[in-house]
Amino acid sequence: MPPTPRLNKLLLILYGLATLGVLIAALVSPEIRALAYAPLRDIIIPPPKPVVVHVLYSTEKAAWITEAVDRFQATRPRVVGRPIELVLEKSGSREMYLAVLDGTAEPDLISPASQLQIALLQDLSAARTDLFRTPVVNQNDIENCRPVLETPVVLVAWKNRADVLWGNDPNGRMWLRLHEAVTEQNWDSFGHPEWGYIKFGQTNPLKSNSGFQAMVLMTYNYFQKTDNLTNNDVLDPGFQEWYTEFGRNVAKFGDSTGTFMEEIVAYGPSQYDIVAVYEATAIEHIENAIARYGEEQGGLRIYYPPATSMSDHPFCVLNADWVAPEEAEAARLFLNFLTDKEMQELALTYGFRPVDTSIPLDSPGSPFLRYLDSGLELTLKPEVAVPPGNVLDTLLTFWQRAVRP
Amino acid sequence: MKKHLQHLSLMLLLVMLTSACQGGLPIIGGNSVVVPMYYGSEKEEWLVPLVEAFNAQKNKTEAGSTIVIEATPIGSIESGDKIVAEEIKPVVWSPASSAYVPVTNENWRRIHAEDLVVGTPNDLVLSPVVIAMWRPMAEALGWPDKTLGWSDIADMAVSEEGWAAFGYPEWGDFKLGHTHPNFSNSGIISVIAEAYAGAGKQRGLTLEDLAQDRVIEFMTAVESSIIHYGESTGFFANRMFDLGPSYLSAAVMYENLVAAQETKRLSGEASQLPVVAIYPKEGTFWSNHPYIILNAPWVTDEQREAAEMFEAFLLDKPQQLKAIEYGFRPADPTIPLGAPLDEQHGVDPLQPQTVLEVPDGEVVVAIQELWRSQAKKPVDLMVVVDVSGSMEGEKISSARASLVEFIELLDDRDRLEVILFSNQLTTLSELSALGEKRADVMRRVSGIIEGGDTRLYDAVQFAYDELRAKGDPDHIRAIVVLSDGADTASKLSLDQLMVQVGNLSEGGKSTKIFTIAFGRDASVDILKRIAESTGGRQYDGDTKTISDVYAAIATFF
Incomplete structure (x- = not known):
């Protein structure tokens, strides 16, 4: 018996509803959704808005972090059912925490070059109760804030010039000898008038961490000690005169270690003879320098200071009003991803020392093995003590006032 | 049913439109943001095709405006001075090097109490x-x-x-x-x-x-x-x-x-x-071609954003690799140096x-x-000005005013002679150091009046002979000729003149003739021939541009 027209209509509605249900289910489920016809899919159910995590990071780890971000995104990370989108921006380490403090930047996650800036941001934001309810970072909260990579400050010179200047060993007076070289000597003193004056470069201690660390190391070397640096030391007229003379003879104070090292390689030996940068920054450019100027002129030699100062690249999720809970969660996921073994091993290939100490520096393929001829050392000399905040402040004030007014 | 279908189509269209607008698709024609850029002319051959390629991509700012880069080549020192004087207002300034940037910054600070160039700009290419x-x-x-x-x-x-x-x-x-x-x-x-x-x-x-x-x-x-x-x-x-x-x-x-x-x-x-x-x-x-986004009041946030996008484009590897073809060393240190950067x-x-x-x-x-x-090498300069009847009106007044400006650009140690020509050749001021007579010459130039025919060739020949006789071989020797029409009354022919002035036996040290074809009726081809035969240069000028032409000629001395 043929169905009545009324039943026909009912069946049609039921059929239509069932089809719609299947369609919606397919669109909501991410796996099936991907198969649907995109324009139709996006019109009916717009894709979930991504959770955007703004990351400010210091430039010297750019190559590693770019690859790490690609790998992170490849895992299709999500929080609360929404995809995570990372927006990265380079910044000098000091500029970074100052921008957070004065409200010109509102990142969710920051990574300066060292814990030093995190300590400063923690203290300074605690003092700004008008702007922040609590300190925006907490060094002791390791779930949200911890070191991810390590690399010491070193001196890098063009190998042929380094051989003439110090050979393999500048000995324990390295910073003192550097002072002598830039203030009293020129390349004529070493039989090479064609190389002109001795050009040393480092970053500006007020703008970039490596320059600040170099200044701290040089100050320690002047007093021939590795701890207990005091305000009295920094205010010592003999030291101030000695350092000011050095500062006036520095060829350039760069803004950021990464871009400064790029400049060193781009210009070649004519512009800088010797520079203070991070070990990893130097490693990143060893091959570029040779590719650009050949083995003879493009080889780089790395010198380790008599005492070490480490840049440890903390990543810290900010505890600020502009960081939504899902953004903080997404930032933490990214931080955890960075300290996973895979990313730590990747860091080693970029010349950083992993914080995961189960990864040996002389693993196969490690640049530490590949570039031993450039003077790389696996074991570092003891670290200097990080001076108290007020001593660091005095040092920076002295620099600002007297060295490059 | 038909009515329902109509409703459905209408709704679908609305949904699509809304969705498309949320995605920022340019259904309705968008705005554009123009980024004026003034750059050192040395990198013109590399830069111009890249500006065209970037503009063709129709890149957009976050607010959806299409970015248009307008790049103008200009002398690097001149551009710094013009920015301070606010005669040009670029968003991006890319002089040939950073050497003069501190001077520009200092001049700007005197007026604005802040830096025009903040931080260390990125280099585009090196040489x-x-x-x-x-x-x-x-x-x-x-x-x-x-x-x-x-x-x-x-x-x-x-x-x-x-x-x-x-x-x-x-x-x-x-x-x-x-x-x-x-x-x-x-x-x-x-x-x-x-x-x-x-x-x-x-x-x-x-x-x-x-x-x-x-x-x-x-x-x-x-x-x-x-x-x-x-x-x-x-x-x-x-x-x-x-x-x-x-x-x-x-x-x-x-x-x-x-x-x-x-x-x-x-x-x-x-x-x-x-x-x-x-x-x-x-x-x-080093000439390092810094890419400077100016910290000037006329630069908007959106222009800054657009300028940063263009900067990223120029620093991207394909564009950096292209620089080598033009003989530049890329600022990107990961690019090795190859031909033509070789022996x-x-x-x-x-x-x-x-x-x-x-x-x-x-x-x-x-x-x-x-x-x-x-230290500068002084110039012995003959200025030859057409004052024939055709110069009447605005022409003669602008010629007078611009010549006064030109004389101001010369130095005290430079020696100047001014010759006027129509039917007659009149020496307004004999060849002697300008320092002693500047005010007098400027006053007399201001009183020039027009009338008569055009004895162009005779005037050039006369100036040339004067300079040969009185010029100091240790000075730069040059003649600047302004004329608004064809020769009508010379005894000398053009060929006879060319035989004389085109003599380059002294090579680069021979007398240079710079010619200005003033107005539409000037004999451009003839003036060009005269100038180029001596290693000089011909310029087109009119009552509006004549000051700029004289200023350009002044850069040779």
């Missing part, structure tokens, strides 16, 4: 400043076994014998060229390098150093071999490569221009002798071995002043 020299001449001086520098140039410049001392009397005197230090980066770089070499220093040049006799003597010695100055390094390079070794023995320019010329020569496009880059042994400077193209990528320190702003300004007041 060292070199002395470009014809290869046989460099070899005659002992290159490449012997390293050459500014001191060798100074020795050559003051030598009575010139090239004869090296066994090549047929090459005549040593003839050097560099651009005008008040307009062009390579010009200011040249005089800074001369001051360093004179002081025997490579860094820390002070005002006290500049007061030493030996510095002034050294600079004056080098400058004595100058054939003339000029506005742009690119123009200078073309002049040298077009007119050959008799015109210029060597010129200060950038390595990329040498590599580009050698590329042309090796491909058969140019037929001159090979040219090589000499990297001065005392040290040199075959007259270039040594392992040079320079050292640099000179960029002096403080006040020292740079003092060097400019020292050059202008003492």
Whole structure:
């Protein structure tokens, strides 16, 4: 018996509803959704808005972090059912925490070059109760804030010039000898008038961490000690005169270690003879320098200071009003991803020392093995003590006032 | 049913429209954001195609405006001064080097109490400043076994014998060229390098150093071999490569221009002798083409954002690789240096071995002043002005006013003669130093009146003969001719004139004629022929542009 027209209509509605249900289910489920016809899919159910995590990071780890971000995104990370989108921006380490403090930047996650800036941001934001309810970072909260990579400050010179200047060993007076070289000597003193004056470069201690660390190391070397640096030391007229003379003879104070090292390689030996940068920054450019100027002129030699100062690249999720809970969660996921073994091993290939100490520096393929001829050392000399905040402040004030007014 | 379908289609259309708008699709024509950029002309060949390619991509700012880059080439020193005077208002400024940036910043700070250039801008491309020299001449001086520098140039410049001392009397005197230090980066770089070499220093040049006799003597010695100055390094390079070794023995320019010329020569496009880059042994400077987004009140946030996107595009690898083709060294350190940056193209990528320190702003300004007041080679200049009847009205008044401005640009040590021509040739002021008579000449020029025919050829010949008779061979010798029409009354024919003035027996040191075709009725072709036969240049001018034309001519002296 043929169905009545009324039943026909009912069946049609039921059929239509069932089809719609299947369609919606397919669109909501991410796996099936991907198969649907995109324009139709996006019109009916717009894709979930991504959770955007703004990351400010210091430039010297750019190559590693770019690859790490690609790998992170490849895992299709999500929080609360929404995809995570990372927006990265380079910044000098000091500029970074100052921008957070004065409200010109509102990142969710920051990574300066060292814990030093995190300590400063923690203290300074605690003092700004008008702007922040609590300190925006907490060094002791390791779930949200911890070191991810390590690399010491070193001196890098063009190998042929380094051989003439110090050979393999500048000995324990390295910073003192550097002072002598830039203030009293020129390349004529070493039989090479064609190389002109001795050009040393480092970053500006007020703008970039490596320059600040170099200044701290040089100050320690002047007093021939590795701890207990005091305000009295920094205010010592003999030291101030000695350092000011050095500062006036520095060829350039760069803004950021990464871009400064790029400049060193781009210009070649004519512009800088010797520079203070991070070990990893130097490693990143060893091959570029040779590719650009050949083995003879493009080889780089790395010198380790008599005492070490480490840049440890903390990543810290900010505890600020502009960081939504899902953004903080997404930032933490990214931080955890960075300290996973895979990313730590990747860091080693970029010349950083992993914080995961189960990864040996002389693993196969490690640049530490590949570039031993450039003077790389696996074991570092003891670290200097990080001076108290007020001593660091005095040092920076002295620099600002007297060295490059 | 039909009605329902209509409703459904309408709803679907609305949904699609809303969805599309949320996604920022340009269904409705969008706005555009224009980014004016003023740049050092040396990188024109690399930059212009990239500007076109970027604009064609129709890149958008976050707010959805289409980015349009408008790039204008300009002398690097001139552009800094014009920005401070707010005569030009770029968003992006990319001079040939950072050397003059501190001076511009200082001048800006005096008015605005803040820096115009903040932080350290990124470099776009690099090229060292070199002395470009014809290869046989460099070899005659002992290159490449012997390293050459500014001191060798100074020795050559003051030598009575010139090239004869090296066994090549047929090459005549040593003839050097560099651009005008008040307009062009390579010009200011040249005089800074001369001051360093004179002081025997490579860094820390002070005002006290500049007061030493030996510095002034050294600079004056080098400058004595100058054939003339000029506005742009690119123009200078073309002049040298077009007119050959008799015109210029060597010129200060950038390595990329040498590599580009050698590329042309090796491909058969140019037929001159090979040219090589000499990297001065005392040290040199880098031309680093900084990309500066100005911290100026006229720059909007959106223009800044757009400018940053264009910067990222220029620094991206494909664009950086392209720079090598034009002889630049990429600012991207991961790109190795390859042809044409090689020996075959007259270039040594392992040079320079050292640099000179960029002096403080006040020292740079003092060097400019020292050059202008003492070291600069003076000019013996004949200004020949058409005052025939056709010049009546606005023409004669603008010619008078612009000539007064031109005379203001000349220095006290320059010598000037002013000749007026119509049916008559009238000497308004005899050839003598301008310092003593400037006010008088300017007053008399202001009173010029028009009337009569045009004896152009006779006037040029007269000026030429005057200069030959009275001109100092140790000065730059030049004639500037302004004319608004064809010759109507000369006794001399054009061919007879050309035989006389086109005599380049003195090579680059011969008398140069600069001609201005004033207005629509001027004989452009004839004026061009006269100018170019002497190594000078022809300009088109009218009542609105005549001041700029005179200012451009003034850069040669």
